[in-house]
Amino acid sequence: MLWLSRRPEWQRSREFETTIRSGSTSTSSTFGSPADQEWDEAEREWEAYNAHFERGYSHHGQDGEDDTDPIEKPKTRIVFQPTYDTTHTIFFRGHWLRVRRSRKHDTNSEMISISVIARSNNILKQLVLQAKKEYEAECVHRIQIYFADAHGSWRWTDSRAKRPLSSIVLNPGVKEMLVDDAKDFLRSEKWYADRGIPFRRGYLLYGVPGSGKSSLIHALAGYLQLDIYVVSLSASWISDSTLTSLMGRVPARCVVLLEDLDAAFTRSVSRDDEEEILGSSNNNNNNGNNGGNNNNAEGPQEQQSGFSSFYGSGRRRGGRSGRSGEYLSDVNTLSLSGLLNALDGVAASEGRLLFATTNHLDKLDEALRRPGRMDVWIEFKNASKWQAEALFRNFFPACDEDEVEDVDSDGALSAGELEARRRDAREAQKRREREVDEALKNIKVESRMFTPNPPVPTTGVPSSPSTSSVWSIASSASNLLSSASSLSLPFGSSSGSSTPSVSPASSTSASRKTSSASSSIASAAAAVSSSRPHVKKFGEGNTAYIAPPPTDDIASRRHSAAPLDKKTLAVLAKKFADGVPEEEFSVAGLQGYLLKHKSNPHLAASNIESWVASERALRVKLAQEKAAREEREKQLREKRRQELLLKREEKKKQEEKEAEMEKIKAKLAEKEKEEELEKMRQKLREKEEEARKKEREEREGKSGDSAEEKKEEEKVEEKKEEHKTEEEKKSDSDDDEDKENWSDALP
Numbered sequence: 001m002l003w004l005s006r007r008p009e010w011q012r013s014r015e016f017e018t019t020i021r022s023g024s025t026s027t028s029s030t031f032g033s034p035a036d037q038e039w040d041e042a043e044r045e046w047e048a049y050n051a052h053f054e055r056g057y058s059h060h061g062q063d064g065e066d067d068t069d070p071i072e073k074p075k076t077r078i079v080f081q082p083t084y085d086t087t088h089t090i091f092f093r094g095h096w097l098r099v100r101r102s103r104k105h106d107t108n109s110e111m112i113s114i115s116v117i118a119r120s121n122n123i124l125k126q127l128v129l130q131a132k133k134e135y136e137a138e139c140v141h142r143i144q145i146y147f148a149d150a151h152g153s154w155r156w157t158d159s160r161a162k163r164p165l166s167s168i169v170l171n172p173g174v175k176e177m178l179v180d181d182a183k184d185f186l187r188s189e190k191w192y193a194d195r196g197i198p199f200r201r202g203y204l205l206y207g208v209p210g211s212g213k214s215s216l217i218h219a220l221a222g223y224l225q226l227d228i229y230v231v232s233l234s235a236s237w238i239s240d241s242t243l244t245s246l247m248g249r250v251p252a253r254c255v256v257l258l259e260d261l262d263a264a265f266t267r268s269v270s271r272d273d274e275e276e277i278l279g280s281s282n283n284n285n286n287n288g289n290n291g292g293n294n295n296n297a298e299g300p301q302e303q304q305s306g307f308s309s310f311y312g313s314g315r316r317r318g319g320r321s322g323r324s325g326e327y328l329s330d331v332n333t334l335s336l337s338g339l340l341n342a343l344d345g346v347a348a349s350e351g352r353l354l355f356a357t358t359n360h361l362d363k364l365d366e367a368l369r370r371p372g373r374m375d376v377w378i379e380f381k382n383a384s385k386w387q388a389e390a391l392f393r394n395f396f397p398a399c400d401e402d403e404v405e406d407v408d409s410d411g412a413l414s415a416g417e418l419e420a421r422r423r424d425a426r427e428a429q430k431r432r433e434r435e436v437d438e439a440l441k442n443i444k445v446e447s448r449m450f451t452p453n454p455p456v457p458t459t460g461v462p463s464s465p466s467t468s469s470v471w472s473i474a475s476s477a478s479n480l481l482s483s484a485s486s487l488s489l490p491f492g493s494s495s496g497s498s499t500p501s502v503s504p505a506s507s508t509s510a511s512r513k514t515s516s517a518s519s520s521i522a523s524a525a526a527a528v529s530s531s532r533p534h535v536k537k538f539g540e541g542n543t544a545y546i547a548p549p550p551t552d553d554i555a556s557r558r559h560s561a562a563p564l565d566k567k568t569l570a571v572l573a574k575k576f577a578d579g580v581p582e583e584e585f586s587v588a589g590l591q592g593y594l595l596k597h598k599s600n601p602h603l604a605a606s607n608i609e610s611w612v613a614s615e616r617a618l619r620v621k622l623a624q625e626k627a628a629r630e631e632r633e634k635q636l637r638e639k640r641r642q643e644l645l646l647k648r649e650e651k652k653k654q655e656e657k658e659a660e661m662e663k664i665k666a667k668l669a670e671k672e673k674e675e676e677l678e679k680m681r682q683k684l685r686e687k688e689e690e691a692r693k694k695e696r697e698e699r700e701g702k703s704g705d706s707a708e709e710k711k712e713e714e715k716v717e718e719k720k721e722e723h724k725t726e727e728e729k730k731s732d733s734d735d736d737e738d739k740e741n742w743s744d745a746l747p
């Protein structure tokens, strides 16, 4: 893409899309392609033309707009790219190439297809090689950052200027060891191959937040000229398969960064889940404090750091269990075996430097900790005094001067040197005061006066100057002194005169001299002191009221510190480090503090103790608030738990009652059935009875008619009886005959 963006044909495309990038010209986060430069040129021409055009109509300079804008304006770059799905023709080394940008719909990733009509594909190979060369040349100064996306692919997110390793303040030897180890690894591919050892190296950076883990990785990647591929293991979409495909797709030489190693597999469901509430009643103390070891002194200074926060990726989205006690999505289905497989399975790519960061080493599974997966472990602690001093020295520039010879053994300037400096400062101060007095004397007194409230300028009407008007004049004069003196005094706050506080009482002498001064005082005084190019300020043209002095708070927020001489720097750095307690505050915390005093190293050094005290007080307050919050939450949970238990109890009772009722109903139904049956039986019996009765009656009704028949029947019966007895007799006589026959036959 870089190569394409440099083709003139690409830039001349008639169908193009535009978008914008922001950034200052010096720190543009994108490649400064010729297309960009051409566009800048066009923009400049257009602006010049417009300015010329407008001059014809406007009264130039009428409202005093200042042309000298010392601040470089942030630049909005217009990015200009040929559209998708259109074929563009580019001429390259005697061949016409057809180039087409398109988007893959499934992964939404961009694809560029280049075709050429030629006898061999050499021309395409040459093109790719040249593109690679140009890309690499560009990468010398920047590192490319890729983030894993939910489709299991790497998405280019940004390119960043390299961070010098020297800007990372770590205990002596740590950086050197890491650099040597990484360099050695990258050189020893053959060594690994000869021994059949997978060519991979893992580094585990663990320790308190804001101690420089991510910064070190960034700086190291820049030093080794490697791109960074970041995966946040707490992302909701991470699963075994996506991680495996991601790890299989990293290029051979790069830095792979696994963020939040401790947050992997820490999935939770919603806090409102009943089971969780009931189950957690016994370990309430862990709630909302899931490893958020807050006695690491981060307190209010804790910063969201790491790559994901830089680049706005998915990290900490949905919470980071380790720190915030919030909840990770329950869609994250990464398993330990999936992670191990992705790290050193067959599909895992080789040649990469794997960095994993965690704030909670104790939460890591033993399998992950096993050497071979994470070969080098580096612990990051809160800032030591040594680091604090180095940080201060890094932060404030030192001008090239004579070496620090007369800084005595404990780092302080010798008494003589100090006295000489104070004397110089006092003299410089007096000189300025004299100059201002001179200026005030020369001021032409006009008849116009300052008026008290209401602030309506009453030109030409004399009135006695009020306290407030005197104060404003005097303070502007003193302000002038203060700004002048702050430039010359080496010990701003210790001398007590670098930011003199102006009050009506303290400014009486000045006010007497200027009781009838006009508004021209301000400009006259400013003319005395200012040697810088004049920049017209808002309200400077006021003639009735002079601006009040900036408050101390505003005054201390100026943004540039004059370079310190080495001796002063040594003293201030020592003073600063003396005030920082050993390993109590993170480097990020100290950096935040120094940023607040960016323009005033003296104040930064002298205020450190009060900052430490206020941070501690704040931390105690936060801890108390946290404890109170936790207690409240605990009570709330306990209440909810009781309510839930009660509800469950009631529900159970209700269910039992219902079951009882059901039983009774069933019994009743059975009884009813029985009764019904009985009734039916009864009815049946009655019916039978009735039927019999009827039969009997019928029979009785017929009895007269059948008397003869009865007799006949009786006769038949008698005959039958007779016949039967005869037969019996006969059989008896037969038996007797047989017996006789037998007895004859026997001897």
Ligand SMILES: Nc1ncnc2c1ncn2[C@@H]1O[C@H](COP(=O)(O)OP(=O)(O)OP(=O)(O)O)[C@@H](O)[C@H]1O
Pocket (backbone or CB within 6 Å): 167, 168, 169, 170, 208, 209, 210, 211, 212, 213, 214, 215, 216, 303, 304, 305, 306, 307, 357, 358, 359, 380, 587, 588, 589, 591
């Ligand atoms: N040792 C250090 N040297 C220089 N700067 C540091 C150091 N530690 C922290 N910082 C500064 O503090 C900020 C946060 O640092 P960084 O993100 O590297 O911390 P971290 O240890 O990765 O934190 P986390 O664990 O929260 O990701 C950065 O702006 C960095 O410049």
